Amino acid sequence: MTFSAERALGGRRILVTGGAGFVGGAVSRRLVDMGARVTVLDDLFTGKAETIPTGAQFVQGSVTDHAMVRDLVAENSLVFHMAARNIIASTANPRDDFETNIGGTLNVLMAARESRPDRVVYTSSTSVYGNPRSIPINEDDGLVLLSPYAVSKLGGENYCTAFYESYGLPVAVVRYSNVYGPGQRPDNPYCGVVSKFFASVMAGEPLMIHGDGEQTRDFTYVDDAVDATLLAAIHPRAEGEVFNVGTGIETSINQLAREIGRAVGREARVEHVDRRDIDNIRRRVVNIEKIRRMLHWVPGTTLDRGLDATAVWLRASREGAGR
Numbered sequence: 278m279t280f281s282a283e284r285a286l287g288g289r290r291i292l293v294t295g296g297a298g299f300v301g302g303a304v305s306r307r308l309v310d311m312g313a314r315v316t317v318l319d320d321l322f323t324g325k326a327e328t329i330p331t332g333a334q335f336v337q338g339s340v341t342d343h344a345m346v347r348d349l350v351a352e353n354s355l356v357f358h359m360a361a362r363n364i365i366a367s368t369a370n371p372r373d374d375f376e377t378n379i380g381g382t383l384n385v386l387m388a389a390r391e392s393r394p395d396r397v398v399y400t401s402s403t404s405v406y407g408n409p410r411s412i413p414i415n416e417d418d419g420l421v422l423l424s425p426y427a428v429s430k431l432g433g434e435n436y437c438t439a440f441y442e443s444y445g446l447p448v449a450v451v452r453y454s455n456v457y458g459p460g461q462r463p464d465n466p467y468c469g470v471v472s473k474f475f476a477s478v479m480a481g482e483p484l485m486i487h488g489d490g491e492q493t494r495d496f497t498y499v500d501d502a503v504d505a506t507l508l509a510a511i512h513p514r515a516e517g518e519v520f521n522v523g524t525g526i527e528t529s530i531n532q533l534a535r536e537i538g539r540a541v542g543r544e545a546r547v548e549h550v551d552r553r554d555i556d557n558i559r560r561r562v563v564n565i566e567k568i569r570r571m572l573h574w575v576p577g578t579t580l581d582r583g584l585d586a587t588a589v590w591l592r593a594s595r596e597g598a599g600r
């Protein structure tokens with residue numbers, strides 16, 4: 278991130294919902310390092326209080342509590358709305374997902390309509406594309422909602438767009454594609470495939486691949502996702518826009534398994550098991566031309582370097598836990 282981003286964010290009062298989670302924690306840490314006055318609102322559903330950086334204020338509560346959300350949004354000039362029920366929790370309990378992912382987002386936007394922060398950034402997901410007709414996927418390609426999670430994340434997005442169009446609320450939406458990296462805790466039962474594979478290889482256990490492993494994803498390193506998210510908050514051209522955040526590179530799950538084995542220095546043994554109900558997307562890789570062109574963002578970390586950094590972090594955190 279450039280000096281101008283630090284200037285734009287340092288000293289600001291900023292609310293991060295979901296700031297005890299993986300990506301929200303990384304965003305909060307970067308903001309604190311830039312000198313922002315950060316408040317985290319999180320109900321610790323999957324987040325951990327120790328993820329919240331020193332220097333940030335922590336309010337334990339839910340985005341479904343509209344009075345609390347109203348008060349917190351009113352105290353801040355920027356909002357990163359990142360709190361969400363993840364895809365696995367959502368598939369198990371779509372009503373709970375609805376209340377947080379759609380209801381919580383509506384609470385944030387209603388509060389923002391009242392107190393008018395400079396911007397609300399909403400973190401959506403490339404799961405809204407479902408099984409795309411063609412790849413790489415553009416932001417304005419057709420959306421196919423294959424899970425309650427995709428429905429709720431798009432519901433949040435649609436409310437953001439509606440509040441921008443109806444009330445002139447300055448919003449920006451980023452659609453993340455499979456974010457991974459240091460801070461993604463394998464002890465979180467909902468962590469992504471990268472963390473799960475690392476945990477298995479490090480424990481000398483076989484990697485469980487659901488299906489044939491030829492399904493593909495676009496893996497985004499967490500620091501790159503943070504950069505894109507901060508740019509969406511400060512760049513004048515981001516207002517009212519939706520951006521893919523990925524790498525434009527398609528990686529199969531079998532390839533990922535081999536790369537993780539390499540990063541750990543052990544051969545990854547693989548076992549293929551039945552696909553789960555959430556594994557209904559075959560190929561995914563996004564086009565990142567729009568964010569490159571409009572916000573001048575490009576991902577800076579290749580998959581092999583990102584996995585090496587993740588391995589280093591995981592080893593250090595295991596050693597720390599063992600002390």
Ligand SMILES: NC(=O)c1ccc[n+]([C@@H]2O[C@H](COP(=O)([O-])OP(=O)(O)OC[C@H]3O[C@@H](n4cnc5c(N)ncnc54)[C@H](O)[C@@H]3O)[C@@H](O)[C@H]2O)c1
Pocket residue numbers: 294295296297298299300301302318319320321322323324325338339340341358359360361362363377381400401402403430452453454455456457469
């Ligand atoms: N990690 C990814 O690959 C990915 C991909 C696409 C989209 N996203 C989106 O990015 C955001 C962050 O995801 P993450 O990977 O860090 O997940 P995470 O589960 O680590 O973080 C989500 C945080 O939200 C909190 N939360 C959940 N329900 C809440 C509620 N009702 N009130 C307050 N806090 C609540 C959780 O405790 C957690 O700390 C989410 O909006 C998610 O939908 C992530």
